[in-house]
Amino acid sequence: MSSFLKFSRCFLLLGQMKKAVLDASAKSTSGLEQGDVFQLGHFDQCMGVGSFGQYCLADVRLEGYRLRAQVSRQMSTENSTIVHWGVCVPASCADSDVGRLLQMTTGSREVTIPERGCHRESGNGKTSTAEVVYASVITFFVLMVLASTCYHVRSMYRSGSEKQSTFRCVLMSFSVVENLRKLVQDSKDDHGLGCINGIKSVAMFFILGSHALLFMAGGATYNPGFHGEQAKLLRNAFLLNSPLLVDTFLLLSGFLFARLILIELDKRRGKVNFLVLYVLRYVRLTPAYVAIMALYATWLPRLGSGPLWDQRMLLEQSRCQSSWWLNVLYINNYVGTDRLCMFQSWYLATDTQLFVLAPLLLYPLWKYGRRAGMTLAALVAAVSVLIPFCVTYFGQLDPSFMIFTDEVVDVQSNYYFQNVYVKTHMRATGYIFGIFVGYLVHWMQQKK
Structure with a gap:
């Protein structure tokens, strides 16, 4: 009886609400045939009325829509039956009241309000x-x-x-x-490798663009069907396969590290303290890394707002609060990948692990001469190519990380991302070839 009275009060208040508040709710669906499952209404208009109203984003199952999307050879998904429906209601309405109201207005039998699905204008809250x-x-x-x-x-x-x-x-x-002054000064001795900076710039341009595409594909867009159509065009293949561009940085990292170590080995006649290199790298990277993780774990949810903001950012915050120490140890690409703090942090873990292992290949290359060293490098490179092939073939997996809407809504929860994409043994090939090229360049420059 109590819940019925609360619902009745909520329903009556809804009828007395200001026109601006009622106008902020999504009235009906549009664009479902194009796969637009985000009917968001107007978040800012709803929150602009102050403490009287609240914005809720509900998951509404609409019967009769069965738009199937082929995600890969192994799976397809019915991704358009659940509509994310935004409504502006009185702040006194409970989540259950909002669900019942939407059942009445949409005719749906299944309406759920996700955790943190309702937003109220209640200030920033107490500072922790x-x-x-x-x-x-x-x-x-x-x-x-x-x-x-x-x-x-x-x-x-x-x-x-x-x-x-x-x-x-x-x-x-x-x-x-x-x-x-130090950042903009010219390098005194780049060993004729200034072109590396150009390669880095071009690679960074495409990687930033591809990551923007990744989040657009997994977010609320007006015409998601356009993404599916563009994915079929050959001219867009370089964007859809952009996760492979990250290997460019692994290759450059291996190349530059090989050049550095080989020069030092020549100078010091093989007496290089690799432990000191490891410590210097850790000290150089970790403070700034920790500062960004701490931002994620503390202030990040307060830095913005929106229909999906709390759901996405509070999830990022909770992941960083629970698994930051894995990032500090640079093992987060193998341990706790289901709660990875900052999805892009896998790269630092992979690069650091390869950095630690690289001397096992570099020292024999320097010590035993070109023929024996190249034989070892070729063997290691062949193994690094064979491992991803076997994992992909016998696991019947996609050849790379595929950018499809259902796959990238939450990147960290994606199976391929967790178990294949972030693993060092799956990404080592580029780094090893970088070492190989670095050794060749070093040898040729010595000959000159």
Whole structure:
């Protein structure tokens, strides 16, 4: 009886709501034949009425729609029967009331409100201890940057040279002026490999574009059918297969590391402390890496709003809160892949693992000469090609990570992404060939 009274009150309040609030709700479906299952209404208009209203995004199953999408050779999906329906209702309405209202208006027998599916204008909420700590640390470093930059600018206009003390060196390392100078200065000796920068730029351009496409394909779009039609065109193949472009960076990483190590081995006659290299890499990468993960785990959900924002960002936050330590150890591509903190972080784990293993190939290449070294490199390269072939063939998997809507709504939960795409033994080929090319370039430059 109590629930009926609450529903009746919600229903009566709905009839008294302002026109702007009622107008913010999705009235009917449109574009279902094109696969548009996001009927969002108007989120900002609903939230603009203040504490009186709330925006809810419900999952409504509509009978009679069976638009099947062929995702790959192994699977197809009926992805258009569940419609994500946005409504603006009184803030006093419970989730169950919203569900019953939508059942009445849509005729659907199955309406569910996902967790965090309703949004109220209730302020930003209480700040957690972790958020305060993160903000304090970032503020400290911002103040350090400002202080050191001011000190640097002041010292530039002072006559005479100042004594180079440890304190001054530490302070200058935070100077914006000093760091910009180092970033834009020309390399004194690039060994004739300046073209590498161009390759990096082109690869980065396509990788950024492909990742934008990835999120568009898995998000709310007006005409998702257009994506399916464009996927059939040969001219768009380079975008649909863009996950393979990441191998460009693995190849360059292997190439540059090989050049560095081989030069050092020549200089030091084989006496290179690889442990020091590992520690230096860890110290160089991890602080900035941790800062971004901490942002995900604390403030990220507060940085925006929208119909899907809380569902997506709070999920990212919970994953980083539970598995950040796997990222710090650089094993997150093998352990806890179902709760991966930042889906793009798999690359750092893979690259770091290959960095640790690379000396096992590089040292024999340098030590035993070109013939024996090249034989070993060819053998390792063949194994690195054979492993992905066997995994793909016997597992009857797709040849690469396929960008289809159902597959990329939540990338971290995708089976191929978790079990194939992020694994080092599946991505080692590019890195190994990079080492191989780096050795050849080093050998040819020595001959000159």
